[in-house]
Ligand code: ADP
């Protein structure tokens with residue numbers, strides 16, 4: 067063991083207790099880990115001080131620090147406690163920077179980070195302000211099930227023959243359900259089939275920023291117009307709900323839309339909700355967004371979730387058993403991004419501890435992760451929390467009083483009921499003491515408007531959402 071330690075490239079020159087404790091810990095960890103990961107996450111660290119109850123480790127940059135803290139800190143703490151015989155607080159600090167800190171790789175949140183290539187070698191940076199089409203989002207890697215079948219089929223049809231059958235396609239659905247994935251899959255397929263085509267891919271937010279810049283710099287006005295109205299064969303706009311409340315951008319987008327539509331080009335949009343439900347969107351845009359095919363994506367069913375976990379595990383070369391895939395799929399039900407998060411965590415733990423992914427191990431490793439899963443929110447819990455936070459009675463909210471404070475609490479809780487549960491407007495009206503659905507619609511609209519203009523409402527709503535979903 068000693069031989070191994072002294073050959074360690076980061077053997078410390080500090081006081082011998084500092085040096086030996088850290089090296090001892092490394093010596094325990096290394097054999098349990100995949101060598102590439104060990105050198106990636108542990109070797110860049112230096113131990114700079116050890117006291118009776120703490121150890122201070124220096125990281126060369128925030129990326130390594132954050133990743134380390136999220137994935138390895140717990141285990142390192144256990145190993146250190148085991149070595150010294152009592153708990154040690156581990157603090158990771160940043161080394162004084164010599165140069166600017168290296169960038170996060172853009173796909174930091176995906177399983178790609180488990181590959182052995184060095185972070186620094188993939189810094190192919192996107193042109194300013196514009197994401198390139200992420201290459202990993204293809205049809206091959208998209209798992210199809212009843213929840214997303216329609217959207218996937220439509221996306222493939224569009225990718226095969228852009229600008230023909232469904233020259234406008236709108237994909238809508240909740241967070242982390244694969245909208246961006248499908249949008250990019252269309253882009254990637256078109257780029258590879260027609261390399262000379264102009265494929266424009268951006269979020270509505272980026273569209274807005276670019277447009278505003280072009281207005282400020284008068285010369286760019288024409289080049290902006292050409293770029294999106296003429297010099298574009300397929301326009302892919304992600305998250306069009308962000309057009310909400312941006313009047314001038316909406317006006318410009320309206321003209322872009324018409325120009326492309328009239329010249330038979332392809333437009334694909336995604337949104338986190340149905341166009342009718344996007345607040346602050348001009349009617350003429352709403353109508354146009356509904357001219358084409360509208361396909362929704364729902365949260366995947368158990369079988370689909372299971373297949374997704376298995377496919378992602380294969381791609382990441384983390385072999386998992388059927389049992390483990392089922393456990394993850396049964397416990398994480400809300401969105402695919404969280405499924406991926408669980409798998410990333412699990413594989414990091416397994417590598418670190420040199421353990422195979424048994425069901426027992428999976429349960430343990432995902433313990434806190436699963437505790438953070440948003441609980442199912444009910445209208446009753448919304449009423450209770452809102453009443454207590456806004457200092458009114460639940461019975462008043464359900465009743466007919468129109469006192470300002472009560473009416474406000476009623477609107478907030480109706481809004482939350484619409485957003486956090488899957489109840490319809492009439493359902494919500496009934497649960498609020500038999501109110502008409504139009505009252506609920508008006509309340510939701512009112513709060514949506516306040517959320518854009520009133521910071522007190524934003525804070526209240528944010529706090530309630532946090533409490534209710536325990537995130
Ligand atoms: P959205 O844009 O709807 O918020 P994304 O497209 O960003 O969601 O998807 C979140 C993550 O989940 C991505 O890494 C994506 O690859 C993955 N994902 C979502 N749906 C699927 C699916 N059906 N098959 C494989 N991966 C999926």
Ligand code: MG
Pocket residue numbers: 245246247304
């Ligand atoms: Mg998205």
